[in-house]
Amino acid sequence: MATNEPAVQAQVDQILAKVHEGNRISYDEGLYLYQHAELLDLADAANARRQQLVPGDTVTYLIDRNINYTNVCVTDCQFCNFYALPGDKEKGYVNSKLILGNKIKEALELGATRILMQGGHNPDLPFEYYTDLVSWIHKTFPTIEINAFSPSEIQYMSEIGGKSWHETLTELKAVGLMGLPGGGGEILDDEIRKRVTPKKIMTDDWFGVMKVAHELGLITTATMVIGFREKLENRMNHLQRLRDEQDDSLKRFGTGFNAFISWTVQIEGTPLGRSRFASEYGGTSTEYLRHTAIARIFLDNLPHISASWPTQGAKVGQMSLHFGADDFGSTMIEENVVSSAGAITKASPLMLPSEMHRQIREAGFIPAQRNTNYDVLKVFDAVDSEAELKSIQEIEQAASKQGNWAGVTLIE
Numbered sequence: 001m002a003t004n005e006p007a008v009q010a011q012v013d014q015i016l017a018k019v020h021e022g023n024r025i026s027y028d029e030g031l032y033l034y035q036h037a038e039l040l041d042l043a044d045a046a047n048a049r050r051q052q053l054v055p056g057d058t059v060t061y062l063i064d065r066n067i068n069y070t071n072v073c074v075t076d077c078q079f080c081n082f083y084a085l086p087g088d089k090e091k092g093y094v095n096s097k098l099i100l101g102n103k104i105k106e107a108l109e110l111g112a113t114r115i116l117m118q119g120g121h122n123p124d125l126p127f128e129y130y131t132d133l134v135s136w137i138h139k140t141f142p143t144i145e146i147n148a149f150s151p152s153e154i155q156y157m158s159e160i161g162g163k164s165w166h167e168t169l170t171e172l173k174a175v176g177l178m179g180l181p182g183g184g185g186e187i188l189d190d191e192i193r194k195r196v197t198p199k200k201i202m203t204d205d206w207f208g209v210m211k212v213a214h215e216l217g218l219i220t221t222a223t224m225v226i227g228f229r230e231k232l233e234n235r236m237n238h239l240q241r242l243r244d245e246q247d248d249s250l251k252r253f254g255t256g257f258n259a260f261i262s263w264t265v266q267i268e269g270t271p272l273g274r275s276r277f278a279s280e281y282g283g284t285s286t287e288y289l290r291h292t293a294i295a296r297i298f299l300d301n302l303p304h305i306s307a308s309w310p311t312q313g314a315k316v317g318q319m320s321l322h323f324g325a326d327d328f329g330s331t332m333i334e335e336n337v338v339s340s341a342g343a344i345t346k347a348s349p350l351m352l353p354s355e356m357h358r359q360i361r362e363a364g365f366i367p368a369q370r371n372t373n374y375d376v377l378k379v380f381d382a383v384d385s386e387a388e389l390k391s392i393q394e395i396e397q398a399a400s401k402q403g404n405w406a407g408v409t410l411i412e
């Protein structure tokens with residue numbers, strides 16, 4: 001039941017009709033929906049857009065592991081509780097190849113097809129560290145897809161190595177890099193970035209690095225974090241810039257971002273969490289769902305939207321599948337950055353494939369395993385199919401055999 005004034009609701013209905021007819025909406029129309037549309041009307045339109053872009057009832061997920069190769073960082077993001085300053089012998093680390101190799105082996109035994117590797121801006125690591133690391137992983141574990149280094153890390157290692165973004169990404173691709181995660185995007189509007197992440201890559205450079213990645217055919221995703229006391233206009237600025245850049249990449253290179261994922265900022269133990277505005281940071285589940293729907297409606301040129309269960313919880317993750325998301329994200333296995341600032345999952349989260357299937361089915365969809373490129377590897381369309389049982393049993397037996405899973409949280 002709409003609670004808007006009739007004239008306002010008429011305007012909302014007119015914009016929503018454009019979405020249902022498969023048409024693009026403008027910045028002003030997106031903002032108007034954000035300000036005035038009823039939540040369930042947004043869900044309805046977001047699902048229509050989802051069906052236009054990804055028809056059907058399948059919801060994909062990925063078995064992968066997040067790995068943070070170092071937490072040493074000089075960037076001092078105001079929302080980060082993960083990093084250690086250079087010289088901090090107690091908290092700072094750079095994982096050895098032995099540790100990284102063991103993490104990848106464990107992930108492979110759990111059925112992983114990908115690792116997502118990110119780290120701090122560590123001034124002690126030369127450029128060759130990164131090419132050597134990717135090359136070593138690729139040669140040692142040739143089947144694992146390597147998705148690594150956010151635009152911010154690429155810019156930092158380019159500076160360290162005295163190379164252009166193009167040279168940096170070309171060299172990394174040559175030794176096995178498959179794609180870049182969209183991390184470090186937060187809000188891609190410098191008005192907000194200058195306040196919460198002033199030493200990090202700014203908007204033009206974030207998109208500049210991604211543009212080169214698209215030119216080189218690397219797989220990329222786009223992220224967005226809300227809840228920095230930004231205005232709705234700041235959020236729309238992020239979405240508008242993303243849609244424009246996607247149009248440009250698709251036109252010039254025939255490829256662009258293949259997915260978008262957003263979540264609410266987590267601030268436990270961070271400078272934002274200690275500030276006098278602490279209670280105004282973050283976001284409710286409703287805001288998250290509203291934003292997911294607006295993004296799905298507005299980003300008509302970006303195929304996939306992922307749910308963020310590690311920050312929002314599995315149940316809100318399920319709900320986001322009815323607000324335009326068509327992907328349940330990854331099994332994670334390990335996550336250190338958002339968890340350290342208070343994400344709902346805390347510690348190291350793991351959602352086993354059987355749990356992924358249960359969550360997706362409970363929400364009314366059919367689970368399907370995918371790879372980094374969103375190619376469907378296996379559709380699990382029958383609950384008791386032999387393939388599903390065998391696949392899950394193998395993975396879960398592997399998980400139970402591993403002796404070093406202390407602290408892993410199984411998500412319910």
Ligand code: SF4
Pocket residue numbers: 071073074075076077080081082083119120121152200
């Ligand atoms: S979010 Fe990343 S770049 Fe920012 S301080 Fe933390 S580790 Fe460094």
